[in-house]
Amino acid sequence: MSIPESRAAVVARHIFPNVSRLSVPAIASEEPTSTSASGSAGSSGSAEMIHSDVVIVGGGVVGATLAYVLGKKGFKVIVVERDLSEPDRLIGELLQPGGVNALTQLGLAETMEGIDACKIQGYSVFMDNQRLQLKYPIVKGKPAIGRAFHHGRFVQNLRSSARGTTGVSLIAGTVTRLVEEGSRITGLLFRDADGKQKRIKSAVTIVCDGSGSVFRSKISDAQPVVRSHFVGILMEGANEHLPFPWHGHVILAKPTPVLAYPISSTECRVLVDINGKLPSISNGDMTAYLLTEIAPQLPTEIKPYFVSAVQKGRIRSMPNKTMSGKPYVVSGAILLGDAFNCRHPLTGGGMTVAFNDVLTFANLIRSRKDLTDLKRLEKIMSAFYSKRKPYASTINILANALYSVFSAQDDPSLPIMRKACFDYFKLGGIAVSGPIGLLSGLKPYPSMLIFHFFSVALYGVARLLFPFPTPARVFMAFRLLRAATLIVKPLIASESLQCWDAPSLTNVCSR
Ligand SMILES: Cc1cc2nc3c(=O)[nH]c(=O)nc-3n(C[C@H](O)[C@H](O)[C@H](O)COP(=O)(O)OP(=O)(O)OC[C@H]3O[C@@H](n4cnc5c(N)ncnc54)[C@H](O)[C@@H]3O)c2cc1C
Structure with a gap:
């Protein structure tokens, strides 16, 4: 069934040439049922009917936050989350200063307290036995800080804040379908903890079911791509011995990078990127890989803790997916969070x-x-897609481009770019403040990102050509520039940066 296109949708799509306007054929179709006053539960056939202004699929990072914020605005909000117990997942443990600021502006700063969260001061980068420190920028006379924590503890705090807000309910249940009435999505069906089927009818359905979203395909035609996996290990007792305490550590190992950062006063997360087939965890191949290939490349201070943690076991992996946030127009449903847009978690x-x-x-x-x-x-x-572009595109392109530079093996010019990147940081001044400002989420300027990306490439070219530009070096310089362009050009295109300014959007959105 196709949804009639409104004038606003036509205008939005004119502004966003990439806008997908999708029909929603795969969504369960239900006849409108007996309505009861908003907020009350009624009955509809075998499925009990509940009414709400907003229903949110998934009470993770985004779902819980959104519920809190919309509840504060006076909406009646229901979140359906399949597991309300404390998540134990290998995701979302380090929040950059730009995220801390946003969370604070949302009135949720206290969710980072009482969970033994760490204050992160910046990053350090390691390559070929060299190391350097990149401090977060100074903002209003104070050094910016990020926060790192156990993901599950943080999510439980977000859920508690949502739950404590008038008008917000969190329900344990698995959403099984989005429901369409006529041309509009009008809510969902879910199975509660007792296996009972229930229906929520709402003005808006917000889908925040994460990067593995099963409902994305009903709303958008975007598809995530798995670029690599992170293999996670928890080191205990290493914090005091980290080369740069309270910093994220990026180790430019071969073939792909390794991250290490504290997530509590006593624990430190290590994430080893693996590009290609994952060695089996169950038969010990992964342990052997980590001990023989990765451990020798780690800073000496970390190595014994890493080896001990790997030997203890509890090795887990997560796919690293990327997907640009593609605007779409579907009546009554919105996609947000990783279900809408995800990038490599390297940064x-x-x-x-x-x-x-x-x-x-x-x-x-x-x-x-x-x-x-x-x-x-x-x-x-439409206004949302336009306004999010500067910060989302900056963070997305930075993450995906850095991952390409730090992990590429098939192009011999990219190790030169990797080294040029490390040496560029060594120059200090804006060669540090620019990139760390971008990474921290405090400088959401795509043009600044492109400037630094090509400055690194040109720095690599200059080092190749001076003092003796042999034909082989000129050829390699050409390859390096070509490789840099091939990395960043599709990323810019996928973020539709040509629509950045979209000046007419302001008029479209003025109400
Ligand atoms: C390996 C890895 C490491 C990462 N590290 C970081 C990091 O350090 N810092 C950072 O900022 N970001 C990091 N990220 C990204 C970050 O975790 C995500 O951006 C963030 O969690 C997205 O939030 P979300 O709410 O969209 O999805 P999620 O947090 O995944 O929440 C989705 C929720 O939906 C629920 N759900 C799913 N299906 C259903 C259903 N049918 N019915 C009911 N509920 C459902 C799930 O149970 C879950 O609670 C990392 C990602 C990965 C893969």
Whole structure:
């Protein structure tokens, strides 16, 4: 069934040539059922009916935050989350300063307290027995800080904040379908903890079911790509011995990078990137790989803790997916969080984009009508896509481009770029403040990112050509520039940066 296109949708798509306007054929179709007053539960056939202004699929990082924020705005919000116990997942442990700022502006700063979270001061980079420190920028006279924590403890704090907000309910249940009535998505069906099927009818359905989203395909035609896996190990007792305490550590190991950062006063996460087939964890191949290939490349201070943690076991892996945030127009449904847009987690930018997205979206919603009137909602979503572009594109391109530079093996010019990148940081001044500002999420300027990316490439070229530009070196310099362009050009295209300015959008969105 196809949804009639409103004028706002046509205008939005004119502004965003990549906008997908999708019909929603695969969504369960349900006849409108008996309505009861908003907030009350009624009955609809065998499925009990609950009414709400907003229903959110997934109470993870984004779902719980959004519920809190919309609840504070006076909406009745229901979150359906399949597992409300403390998550034990290998994701979302380091929040960059730009994410800390957004979370603070959302009124959720206290969710980072009481969970033994660490204050992160910056990054350090290791390559070929050399090391350097990149401190986060100074903001308003104070050094910026990031926060690192146990993901599950943090998510439970977000959920508690949502739960404590008038009008917000968190329900344990697995969403099984989005429901369409006529041309509009009007809620969902879920199975509660007792296996009972229930229906929630709402003005808006917000899908935040993470990077493995099963409902994305009903709303958008974007598809994530698995670029690599992170293999996670928890080191105990290493914090005091880290080369740079309270810093993220990026080890430019071969063939792909390794990250290490504290997540509590006593524990430190190590994430080893593996590009290609994962060695089996169950038969010991992974342990052997980590001990023989990775451990020798780690800084000496970390090595014994890493070896001990690997020998103790509890090695886990997670796919690292990327997918650009593609605008779309579907009546009554919105995609947010990793279900909408994800990037390689090398730079720990996911939650920073997520919290800024929630902030951007929430700032655009001023009245109940903004959610219930679909034409208004379409305009709001157009404004949202435009406003998120600078910070989301900066973080997305940085993460994906750095991963390409730090992990490429098939192009001989890229190890030269990798070394040029490390030596570029050694120059100090803006060669540090620029890149770390971008990574921290505090400088959401795509043009600055492109400037530094090509400065690194040109620095690599200069080092190749001076003092003796032999034909082989000139050829390699050409390859390096070509490789840099081939990395960044598709990323720019996928972020649709040509729409950055979209000046007419302001008019479209003025209400
Ligand atoms: C290996 C790895 C490491 C990462 N490290 C970092 C980092 O250090 N810093 C950072 O900022 N970002 C990091 N990220 C990214 C970050 O974790 C995500 O950006 C963030 O978690 C996205 O939040 P979300 O709410 O969209 O998804 P999630 O946090 O995954 O939440 C989705 C929720 O939906 C629920 N759900 C799914 N399906 C259903 C259903 N059918 N019914 C009901 N509920 C459902 C799930 O149970 C889950 O609670 C990392 C990602 C990966 C893969």
